[in-house]
Amino acid sequence: MGIRSVEQYKAGLNDGRTVFFKGNRVEDVTQHPDLGVGVNHASLDFELAENPEYRDVMTVNIPETGEIISRYFKTPADTDDLLKRREMIETSTRLAGGVVLLIKEIGTDALFALSLIAKRIDEKHGTDYLDRVKAYHRHCQEKDLSMAVAQTDVKGDRSLMPSEQAHPDYYVRVVEQRPDGVVVRGAKAHTTCAPYVDEIIVLPTRNMTEQNKDYAVAFAIPANTPGLKMIASPFGASSSSDFHHPVSSHHRMIESLTIFDDVFVPNERIFMNREWDFAGALANTFVEFHRFTAVSYKTPLCDLFTGGAALIADYNGISRASHVREKLMHLISYAETVRALSKAAAVDCTRVDGVAIPNSLITNLAKFYFASNYHQMVSYVQDIAGGLVVTGPDEADVTNPETRDYIEKYLGGVKGVSTMERLKLINLIRDLTASDFGGYHELLAIHAEGSLEAQKITIYRGYDLERCKSLAKQAAGMQMSN
Ligand SMILES: Cc1cc2nc3c(=O)[nH]c(=O)nc-3n(C[C@H](O)[C@H](O)[C@H](O)COP(=O)(O)OP(=O)(O)OC[C@H]3O[C@@H](n4cnc5c(N)ncnc54)[C@H](O)[C@@H]3O)c2cc1C
Secondary structure: OOOOOHHHHHHHHOOOOEEEEOOEEOOOHHHOOOHHHHHHHHHHHHHHHHOOOOHHHHEEEEOOOOEEEEHHHOOOOOHHHHHHHHHHHHHHHHOOOOOOOOOOHHHHHHHHHHHHHHHHHHHHHOOOHHHHHHHHHHHHHHHOOOEEEEOOEOOOOOOOOHHHOOOOOOOOEEEEEEOOEEEEEEEEEEEEOHHHOOEEEEOOOOOOOHHHHHHOEEEEEEOOOOOEEEEEOOOOOOOOOOOOOOOOOOOOOOEEEEEEEEEEEEHHHEEEEOOHHHHHHHHHHHHHHHHHHHHHHOHHHHHHHHHHHHHHHHHHOOOOOHHHHHHHHHHHHHHHHHHHHHHHHHHOOEEEOOEEEOOHHHHHHHHHHHHHHHHHHHHHHHHHHOOHHHHOOOHHHHHOHHHHHHHHHHOOOOOOOOHHHHHHHHHHHHHHHOOHHHHHHHHHHHHOOOOHHHHHHHHHHHOOHHHHHHHHHHHOOOOOOO
8 A cells, every 4th residue: 555645544543443532432533623633633644745745755665666655664774764764753743833743653663673672582582573573564564554652551659560569450461361362451651642543552661570571561453452442631732723722723642541451462463472571672672762753853843932932022022132132042052952963863873683773872862951951941932922922812802893903902012013913923832832732742841752860861871981980080190900
């Protein structure tokens, strides 16, 4: 098939899957007023692949078969592949109001990690996971499927291992082994796009011990598999008004609590089954790819912050003020540092078994820098924009003839800019920084792709401190051991 159309993608979602939203079972996610926004947002992936302007960015030709496939499925072999993947993610996110599409990005991150770790498990345990991963990769590529990744378990008491918890199902585990597969139980949290993708890929979230081997499980299942239940989150969208929320009324991601209520997984879809000694490696390898995806999709939102702040400074007549220039300089540095680091991570990649892995230290630096400075950047935008971001009039007041003229007259800015243009910009800034959607982005910045501590640990562990120590010794005039 190669590339699907938007219609084919949407038709595939009406498959009897079990999705709940605000207390109700959803019959067809594509027709649902809230979930439908997520579906339409995700549809851009297929739209862009068909658009001649973006076809080269979004698709790739496989010379051996002559087939044209979504570029997401191309396993990166070198820096060039990583840079092109980065460009695809950044471009599609930019065209989607700064919101990543994430229906293939995260799934292929998982496929790349699975292929690397499956090989190692096979070598040690004599399993045939690599063949299964390759067959599954081909299946998703040929059918142009969308995928969510359910890695983060609900976790209960964070200080305890899975088997020590108040009940045994705080982490997804194998509860029954059958000749033709396994039965799994448990729940994963925050699974982005799960209600409206074709496939759910499940990975372990942490390292395991032998005592916890039932929790060392990785697999993939169609979203309508019996026993799979998704409770979709309503948060992160503010209203359907294009005027009030110009971005989030069209673009949003929706997460689910993803429940595995005794779900059967056939053997060919199992990629790890109790090989506990590889659970941590799989979790971390996935994250190596996924944080690179993260730092590739962060920049369009940073650019919107810079553009929104610079424009409102113009509209309010403050763009020459030195404090405004300083804040804009910080916003520019923020965006360009993340962008430069994400490119550097691709340039400085390592190759393992023919797969290019983005530089882990640089990727984590980029993600940490982005996340730990995000709220400060929001405050710069809000500071420049002023209080109207949260005190402006309703759309109905703007159209009511009794109030419209007052609004036109009193809420203007500099001469030459219409009040309505100014209000539209104010609304954009509210949508991005001071709405339900804005709050969602703040949490996403901090926690998605792993909390801040996870990046700190990787940076600390991955850095060659010994090199610096010996430099310090040398500068101090100490005798060098070698
Ligand atoms: C918008 C959004 C989208 C997401 N999408 C996905 C997705 O598609 N798929 C997916 O699998 N996950 C997804 N995630 C999950 C994300 O990776 C997690 O939120 C993140 O790893 C933190 O886990 P948590 O939310 O359970 O918080 P917690 O792990 O509870 O973290 C909260 C705090 O507790 C600390 N902490 C946790 N455990 C310990 C410990 N043992 N010792 C000391 N401190 C500890 C953390 O460092 C942090 O400071 C998403 C999250 C968000 C917010």
